[in-house]
Amino acid sequence: MRYQAEDLTIESLEQNNQLVLRWLGRSETKDPNRTLQPLMEAVIGTLQSAQSVEFDFRALEYMNSSTIRPILKLLQTASTRAANVHVRYDAGKTWQRMSFLAIGVALASLTNVKVSA
Amino acid sequence: MSQAERSKRSVPLGDAWEELQRVRATIEEYFATSSEDLRSAATMAALELAENVIKHGADRGSGLVTMAEENGEIVISTQNRVRSLQAAQTVRQRIERIAEKGARELYVLRMVEIMQQPDANDSGLGLLRVAYEGSFQLSCEILGDRVRIQARRQSNALPS
Numbered sequence: 001m002r003y004q005a006e007d008l009t010i011e012s013l014e015q016n017n018q019l020v021l022r023w024l025g026r027s028e029t030k031d032p033n034r035t036l037q038p039l040m041e042a043v044i045g046t047l048q049s050a051q052s053v054e055f056d057f058r059a060l061e062y063m064n065s066s067t068i069r070p071i072l073k074l075l076q077t078a079s080t081r082a083a084n085v086h087v088r089y090d091a092g093k094t095w096q097r098m099s100f101l102a103i104g105v106a107l108a109s110l111t112n113v114k115v116s117a
Numbered sequence: 118m119s120q121a122e123r124s125k126r127s128v129p130l131g132d133a134w135e136e137l138q139r140v141r142a143t144i145e146e147y148f149a150t151s152s153e154d155l156r157s158a159a160t161m162a163a164l165e166l167a168e169n170v171i172k173h174g175a176d177r178g179s180g181l182v183t184m185a186e187e188n189g190e191i192v193i194s195t196q197n198r199v200r201s202l203q204a205a206q207t208v209r210q211r212i213e214r215i216a217e218k219g220a221r222e223l224y225v226l227r228m229v230e231i232m233q234q235p236d237a238n239d240s241g242l243g244l245l246r247v248a249y250e251g252s253f254q255l256s257c258e259i260l261g262d263r264v265r266i267q268a269r270r271q272s273n274a275l276p277s
Contacts, residue, residue, distance in 0.1 A: 028164070030134045030172070033238070065165055065242035072232050094154045095161060098250040102221065106228035 001046070003039045005029075010039060015098055018052035019082075023060040027067040050088050053082045057091040057100065066097070072106070079110040091117035123147075123186040130170055130180030130197070140167045140182050147184050155272055158251040159191060162268045165194040165243040169266075175200040186272065192265040193219065193253070205264045209257040210242055212266070216255070220248035
């Protein structure tokens with residue numbers, strides 16, 4: 001399945017008994033909370049039956065700071081629905097490494113969420 | 118002209134969100150021969166600062182984004198009219214707090230606050246991100262009814 005909102009695409013696929021959600025392109029709208037809402041609802045819908053889910057941000061080219069709020073919200077929701085949540089980023093991209101290291105610290109209280117390169 | 122002597126370039130900023138594409142194109146061209154890390158950090162800083170001008174500036178169309186590189190240092194700045202002196206002072210206080218407390222700590226703290234208030238609107242992460250992710254030193258000057266935000270870093274600075 002593919003979900004698209006402006007320049008951002010999220011691909012959903014089953015891989016090794018886990019749901020993988022690949023983020024591609026850019027998220028830079030003025031109000032990602034609103035723009036991404038239908039996308040987030042669709043993604044949350046796919047989480048219903050997933051035991052394990054991976055959010056793969058490695059192909060994400062850019063996101064503005066306003067995108068961080070819906071991402072945090074999505075990861076919080078995922079942590080209540082799936083047994084394990086894995087967030088993957090590309091450590092070779094400085095902006096991703098810096099962003100996701102901070103996101104990992106902020107999410108530390110969610111014990112079933114793992115953030116790694 | 119060497120990179121160290123590259124002359125300043127400015128992009129006037131109107132009120133449309135789509136104008137950010139012009140900011141992106143200009144800054145990517147300006148830093149085309151720089152490392153990908155530097156170009157990426159400069160682009161992020163310019164876009165975050167320009168977004169703030171479009172979202173929070175007064176007298177739409179009064180904004181300006183400027184980029185410069187001299188003596189091994191890059192400077193991204195924005196200038197715009199403010200809605201009120203109080204709004205400008207709030208921005209200046211935020212920037213002073215970042216310098217005082219440290220960008221990384223405040224960035225994570227803000228994310229935790231966001232998780233606790235998921236339905237609030239403004240993320241309030243833009244300036245923090247410029248300072249933390251981009252390794253920029255921020256400063257703020259209030260010039261009458263205008264505010265100038267400057268983001269400055271060494272071209273070869275490594276992220277902390």
